Amino acid sequence: MRRWPGGRRSSPIHSARVAPLCARNTKTYTSVESVPADPLAGHFAHLADVLPVDAIVTNGAGNYAGWLHRFYRFRAPGSQLAPTSGSMGYGPAAAVGAAATHPAREVFAIAGDGCFMMTCQEMATAGALRAAPDGDRDR
Numbered sequence: 001m002r003r004w005p006g007g008r009r010s011s012p013i014h015s016a017r018v019a020p021l022c023a024r025n026t027k028t029y030t031s032v033e034s035v036p037a038d039p040l041a042g043h044f045a046h047l048a049d050v051l052p053v054d055a056i057v058t059n060g061a062g063n064y065a066g067w068l069h070r071f072y073r074f075r076a077p078g079s080q081l082a083p084t085s086g087s088m089g090y091g092p093a094a095a096v097g098a099a100a101t102h103p104a105r106e107v108f109a110i111a112g113d114g115c116f117m118m119t120c121q122e123m124a125t126a127g128a129l130r131a132a133p134d135g136d137r138d139r
C-alpha cells in the first residue's frame, strides 16, 4: 500500500477533509425527519414512505442518482434497475420494461432532464403496451 509522508495511509487532504464527511455519510436514514437539511434529501426519503416495499425504482446516470442511492431505502430484492455501465437514459426505458414484465408492481423512474430527453420516446412504447406510467392501468 502506498504510504504518504509521515507513514499515513491516506493523503493529508483525505484525512482532514474527506474522512469526516465519509463518516458522517455512513449514517442510515430511516425516516424523512432524520435526513439532513438538503434540498433533495427529503424528497427521496419521502419516496420510500409512499412507494410500496416491492416497487421497482429505475434510474440512469446523473447527479440526481446520488440522492436516490443515498436517501431512498430499497427494501426488497429486485427493486432497483440501474445501469452498471453508467448509461444515461436507462431509467425511463427500464421502467417500461419493468412495468411490462411486472404489471402488478408499481414502477417509478427517476431521471434528470438530460436522461429523460435521451429515452422519453419510450413513453410511446409504454402507451402501446398499456404500461401506465402512474401505475393506474384501469384508465
Ligand SMILES: Cc1ncc(C[n+]2csc(CCOP(=O)(O)OP(=O)(O)O)c2C)c(N)n1
Pocket (backbone or CB within 6 Å): 061, 062, 063, 064, 065, 086, 087, 088, 111, 112, 113, 114, 115, 116
Ligand atoms: C449515454 C451517455 N451519454 C453521456 C454520459 C455522460 N453523462 C453522465 S451524467 C450526464 C448528465 C446527466 O444529466 P441529467 O440526466 O439531467 O442529470 P443531472 O446530472 O443534471 O442530475 C452526462 C452527460 C453518460 N453517462 N451516458
